[in-house]
Each structure stands twice: as C-alpha cells, then as structure tokens.
Amino acid sequence: MRASHALAAAGQGDMVWGHTAVRDPEGRGIWIKAPGWGLEEVREERLQLVSWAADVLEGEGAPHKECHIHLEVLRANPELTCCVHTHAPDAVAFAALDVPLLPLSHEGALFAGEDVPRFRDTGALVSTAALGKALAATLGDAPAALMPRHGLVAASRGVPAAVMHAVLLDRACRTQLTALAAGPPRTYSDAAEARAKRAQCWPDSQLEAGWRYLLRRAATHRTT
Template identity: 50%
Template sequence: MDQVTSTSTAGTVGGPLPEDPASAVALGAQVLGSQDQSDFVWGHLSLRDPDGRGVWMKSAGYGFEEMVPRRIVLVNPDGAVLAGEGGRHAEYPIHTEIIAARADVNCVVHTHSASAVALGATGTELLPVSHEGNLFVPPAIARFTVTGDLILTRDLGRDLARTLGDRNAALMV
C-alpha cells in the first residue's frame, strides 16, 4: 500500500485578495495550527499574489502556530523568494502550479492531518457528515498517485494540478 503523505486543498478566498497577503497567510497558518493540522514544520499554505508575481506562503522551518507576517515569503513560479524572511518550502510547486492552473483558486493548503492521512490510507471515499464536508464532495476527492515523494518539481506540481482538476481537494497517496 502506498504511504499517504498529505492532502492538498484549493479554494477561493471569496472575493478580492487581501491588501496585506502576509498577514492573511499568517492568520490562516495560526488557524490551521489551532485546529491540529500541524505536523511539526511540515505543511504549508499560500495565497495568490494580487500583482501576479507568484504566491505568498509560509516560510520553511516553522510550524503553523509560529507564523507571523514577517515569516511569510513571496515565491515566484521558479521558486525564487521575492519578499519576506526565511526560505521557501521545497514543495512550493504544489502552490504555484495549482494557482497557475486554476484562475478560480486564490489559496492552497497542504497539511498532513491525522484524519486526512487515515482517510487516504483506507481508500474510502469521503462521505460528508457535516456542512463542511459538502465543500469537498461531490465530486469525489481526487487521489494523486503519481508519486508518494515530495513534490519538488514544476512538472510534479502540474501533475498534481491536473489530478485536482476542478475539485476542491486531493489526497496525496
């Protein structure tokens, strides 16, 4: 059985992009941390740059709960850090390629939550038992099986974006 590594979620912000993307990403990271989505320093979230330069994302080496605006970095599609303190996550292509492929998506979240890992490992489809579950199905959550490794290249990021298609989430198994 393939090892489940994570889940990636893409969603719209619900209106215009915030004027201060670093603060918005830091707040989102803190919320994820408070909801047991952390896995030490793994996992990241991003927000489309309002000026089209790439994505604002959590810097590497910190947990969600440690995020403050200065630790949010602007990363272009080639992986260069254009603003912010700290390095970028190696898996930045998850974010840049989904954002490039989906004009309707303004943010991408990649976590290693215990519940998503368990769901992915079972091969079972998600059955919504709450209003929140309806944000993800139908259609069924996509399953990315191209690799169980890290998404380190733009090609793998594009593969993930294709697997995601028009869905709101993909389990990376």
C-alpha cells in the first residue's frame, strides 16, 4: 500500500494503471492492488492476494492482467521482495529514442555506467506467464529495466529500494531527455566514476531516505 502511495507522490501514477507487488510473507503469492484503482487510492481493502498460479486468494475481483510481471520477476529470484511496474512518462519517452542511458547525473549512475536493460519482446500487455518469464530474464540482476512502448519495471530485496529504483530510472531518463533537447551530451561519468557514484550515492541508507521523503509527501497530499 505504501509503495503505491510513494510512487504516486513521485509522479508515476497513470490514472488506474501501473502497480506494485510485494511477496506474501507466507509464500502464497503476491499482494497487489485490485484493478481499477489509482496508486494514490490504494487502501488495505483494495488489495488482492494473488497465488503463483495467478488466482485471487483474498480480495475482490479478477487479478490484474499483468500480474505475471510480478509473479515471474519474484519467482525468478527468491531474494526479491518487491516488484514495481509503472508507465512513467519520461521513461517511456526516453525508451522511444533507443539510445544508451548515460550516467549524466547521480540517478544515471544507478546502473554503474552500464546501459539500462530493455524488454523488447512486446510493447503490449505482459499478460502471460511466458512474457513475464521473458521480462524477468531481461531484468536479471539490474535495479530496473525499460519496457519500450510501455513503461518500466523495477525490483529489489526491499520495498523502499524497489520504489526508488523506479523513481531514479525515470529521473535519469528525464535528465537525459532534457540534455538531448539542447544537443548531444558532451560530459558524463566514465565507467569507473559511475561505479563509485553508485556505491556513494545509492547505498541502502540513501534509498531509504528517499523512500521516507516520498511517504511524507504522500501523507501531506492526503491531508491537504
């Protein structure tokens, strides 16, 4: 629930589309918002427990058509706890250019000087287990991946880091789009500096700090 609110506070809402899922601590599947609700609207009673077979065990309604994103990403790596999928506008726009993501900024250094993975099998819904498995393979051990013509996916061992990976990828895309509007980028971190910046700028403590800020911002929006 809080992951959805944090993503909404970061501007990654898309009306009722986009979702985040958390591994059920009892191993029964994933917790995900029910279809038809915006990220900022998620409440406990609007959550579903979806089994690994994509059946709704608790909650109302049918499961998300794209629940396979989260089921297969989390199934592929038992260490992961949280998976995020949004239609972040800057990530979608940047992916359409099909150019490498450069470490122009702290956010760009999240990938340690390497390009962000891209899932190219489809730009339509990831509505089958087979597509979910392919997406999970594309993501691999990366913090996040672009889904050209669609959105992004991010994941981590903790909820705060998964949310921040999605937020930081979108911010890195926005920075590069802004630079490209004025011409080709001329200066950015080399691989060694990018690796060092990832360790310096994005340890768990800083991801947690960003997460707490987004929660405070979400709480402020709910009370104003």
